Amino acid sequence: MRQGTRLWRRTVKDVVALLNDLDPYELEPGKPDGAPVDEYDLEAAPIALRLLRDGRIDVEQIDAIWLQWFGERLSTVIGPEPMSQLIANLNALVEPRAPSAETR
Secondary structure (H helix, E strand, O other), X not given: OOOOOHHHHHHHHHHHHHHHHHOOOOOOOOOXXXXXXXXXXXXXXXXXXXXXXXXXXXXXXXXXXXXHHHOOOHHHHHOHHHHHHHHHHHHHOOOXXXXXXXXX
């Protein structure tokens, strides 16, 4: 995946949005007294790369990325249910979408 493409930028932006919504460390990215909106950008990039390269991501892969940045597994920080939801949301970013009625 060539970084800088429209697909790359959109995927990173979408991953950041999901991580900001999850906010595992309660940093409140983008809120007046919170962290900057791009707080999770560094973690989002390798997640986006994996999604675009492999077409999916799993718990072990996210945990490996999180270990590099935070020294702990994200699945341990947030628990199994939120982790399952995050994985589903991330994978939905790259799942093929059904053609709309206009393109059939």
